[in-house]
Amino acid sequence: MEYFVQQLINGVTLGSIYGLIAIGYTMVYGIIGMINFAHGDIFMVGAFISLIVITALGLAASSSIFIIILALILVLVCAMIISSVFGWTLERLAYRPLRGSFRLAPLITAIGVSIVLQNYIQISQGARVKPLQPIISGGHTIMRRVDENGEFVVQISNMQILIITVTIVLMTVFSLIIARTSLGRAQRACEQDRKMASLLGINVDRTISTTFVMGAALAAVAGLMYLLYYGVIDFYIGFVAGVKAFTAAVLGGIGSLPGAMLGGLVIGLIETLWSAYFSVEYKDVAAFSMLAIVLIFLPQGLLGKPEVEKV
């Protein structure tokens, strides 16, 4: 039981990171019907920017709590802004010229962009794994059991609390933007009928750019969280994390925002629980099998919108 609770905490943490990345996939798909395969690499870029800023600030665990919090906010803002610039530029240079082209063109371009980003970081930052000393340490014991096998303690680390809290806050803010603001409405309008949106005076190109920027900003947050949580990054982390988050988005129902969050959570949990009870080696197999099963029995995903609509 204790062991399960511990794995649950770990799974939710991992799922939060996947969920943050998955939102970028799902939003871009919703608005232009394209899978942005370079999105995972934006996440990787976000992690690298975070590492650079943290190093530049000389941040270490020995700093006072107050300074750490302040510095991390600064890191977060820098990573979000710079990654957004990357996201915006990609859309502008690589995808917008292909709008109205055949469907596969932007998809292939996205894979190309992904390779470009990976190689760019590999060349500019080096191919070796980059470590980061833990900055946020400590945790809280929430359960404890002593028996003949010794003591088992269920812990939630401060890092995990941070990741889960930031994710909940960001997803709430984000959902509110989509549901309540005129920007969110414009995004949904473009998603449902781009031509009509432009007939109502909506600048469709700008709305699409904004969507890329928002997705990239969230991916950057995930990048920072990943860096702080695992402490090592390299130029290739975007691929696996990207594919997992993409799986999460499809699992939840691509195009659906709550679906992306739920999908992230489910993938994170499956992966963690599988590693805990079966084998770590097969955790990716488990996650992707889950995707296959869901797609067979529920092709629109867990929360995907049904296709039936009155005309």
Add this chain to the structure above:
Amino acid sequence: MSSPPLLQIRDVETFYGKIQALRGITLDVHEGEIVTLIGANGAGKSTLMMTICGDPRARSGQIVYDGRDITRLPTHEIMRLRISQSPEGRRIFPRMTVNENLLMGAAVADPEHFEEDAARAFELFPRLKDRKDQRGGTLSGGEQQMLAIARALMARPKLLLLDEPSLGLAPLVVKQIFEVIKELNEKQGLTVFLVEQNAYHALKLAHQGHVIVNGKITMSGTGAELLAREEVRAAYLEGGAH
């Protein structure tokens, strides 16, 4: 007419790839008028509507609105000049509520006017008020048409472009919608450019009428004149008025 027309269309030609859809259209819409364009399926009616809005863009010719050449402006900028369109097929946002659809219509308007304008829209179409929080996709065809017109009015347009508002609707609903158009024109002085297959209703309502065949205007006159023309009756009013 002494003042220049609100909308001037001059020799406009539009193509879809190599296919020419409009072959030199010239017509005027004066302020306060209802002008109608009637024609068969595929004659180019909707193409003209969309060309006015810049999508597709006219390959040649000129469109002047309110003294300003809008031929080369991007669609979203044209729609900010107080031109509204209720397009062919209504194009309601299916997964937005009626209220949100109206909010979208007001995207270019001052948000302060929203409550007032929405109240006016509900007065015009009381059925929409009952369905305020219902998703657009669940409305009946008639209700969707009402919503499309209401949405177009939310931008407080000077010129309303209406593309086949009667298409696929029950005769009673058609009558109701044409009454609203008449009321808007008479009471608020709204200028309307109406494209229709339902020639009888449209010509009865319109101050000016034009007939389009194969991307060209073949006849023009007042609504009453066209209604009286033998060719018009034969081609567009067969089967009698309905």
